Amino acid sequence: MLPAPKILIIGQGIAGTVVSFMLSQQQIEHDVIDNSNPSSSSQIAAGIVHPITGRRLAIAPQYNVALHEAKLFYQEMSKQLGNTFFEQKIYSKYMPM
Ligand SMILES: Cc1cc2nc3c(=O)[nH]c(=O)nc-3n(C[C@H](O)[C@H](O)[C@H](O)COP(=O)(O)OP(=O)(O)OC[C@H]3O[C@@H](n4cnc5c(N)ncnc54)[C@H](O)[C@@H]3O)c2cc1C
Numbered sequence: 001m002l003p004a005p006k007i008l009i010i011g012q013g014i015a016g017t018v019v020s021f022m023l024s025q026q027q028i029e030h031d032v033i034d035n036s037n038p039s040s041s042s043q044i045a046a047g048i049v050h051p052i053t054g055r056r057l058a059i060a061p062q063y064n065v066a067l068h069e070a071k072l073f074y075q076e077m078s079k080q081l082g083n084t085f086f087e088q089k090i091y092s093k094y095m096p097m
Helices: 014-025 063-081
Strands: 007-010 030-033
Touching: 007 014, 014 030, 014 063
Parallel strands: 007 030
Antiparallel strands: none
């Protein structure tokens, strides 16, 4: 059997962090490098999850599904890393409990 290819994630914004966490959960070896740009999007973003998107300010399709998956993901991340990454502050019909 061929050895698994070495995985290198370039950039540790939210995307690189999520991919790295998911690989770690499956015990897939990988490295992450980041050039520490203090003004990258993930460093300066407000970090708000909301259902409104696009120029027409419409509810994003599949928003409930995406939010549900995001909550499960961040709950697992919090459990594994002992920190809080997601906090629901507003409850509405667009946001599943
Ligand atoms: C002002 C602002 C507010 C925002 N607010 C929200 C919000 O409230 N809610 C929301 O959902 N989204 C928000 N966004 C959008 C959100 O921040 C981005 O969609 C998201 O952070 C993108 O993440 P990313 O990991 O794809 O990219 P990035 O955050 O850009 O991460 C890429 C990383 O790769 C590094 N990198 C790049 N090139 C290299 C290289 N060659 N070698 C090594 N490292 C490299 C960078 O330094 C960076 O750390 C906001 C964006 C901005 C600018």
